[in-house]
Amino acid sequence: MIRDVMRYVDRRFAGLRLAFRARLSTLGKGAAVQLAQAEALAGERLQAAELFQHFGFTSAPPPGTQLIVLPLGGSTAHSVIIATENGAYRVDVASGEACIYSMWGDKVHLKQERIEVETKTLHIKASQQVVFETPSITMQGTGGGAAAATMTGSLHTTGAITSDGDHVAGGVSLEHHTHPGDSGGTTGEPK
Structure with a gap:
């Protein structure tokens, strides 16, 4: 049975x-x-x-x-x-790490005490505000060279702005501008 x-x-x-x-x-x-x-x-x-x-x-x-x-x-x-x-696109990660990735090489890699983001264009869209709570922000170009930044809109700071280069506002150079002189000529550039 x-x-x-x-x-x-x-x-x-x-x-x-x-x-x-x-x-x-x-x-x-x-x-x-x-x-x-x-x-x-x-x-x-x-x-x-x-x-x-x-x-x-x-x-x-x-x-x-x-x-x-x-x-x-x-x-x-x-x-x-x-x-x-899909092993053709998987990103190797170390123990304890995690990674979100695409087949085009874009990735958000969560590593120990840091997050690395790699992509051609990073687009952040916030309907209210973007807040960075950090003691320092550093920007550098690819390979450690100079970086460029463009902003549309107003900028307000509560602290000093320090620059190693010239400031140009409305086409007027802070380092190389002149003023009309008292006797009809122009002044020299600022020193």
Whole structure:
């Protein structure tokens, strides 16, 4: 009798699909949950498998990304994707670090006691205010050279402004301007 029960259980489990690997073909957009098409490693095609991600984080893995697929209730037709990995773009991190990255090399790398951001353009959009609470801000150009800054709007400081270079306001140089003289000429430049 025990053998009959074991054979029955084995037959029932044989019809259930366990978690398996697949490779992403395409990823749909616009749905509440992203839907993916994928090729299972056994050649099987997945249609509209749901890609579940952690709250507060979303990504669109590129085609070729490896997937871990979990068939709910053992049925391939009701599969969800629970993990993705693409070694071609992954950033190596040290123990305790974390990194958000894209396939184009952009990344936010959380390291011990510092965060490194690498991108071509960093766009920060705040509807109210941006606040930096730090004793010092340093800007330098690529490779440690000079950096340039442009601002549209007013600037107000409560402390002194010190510069090693000339100041030009309204086209007038602070170092090289002149004034009309008392006797009809002009004064020399400031010293």
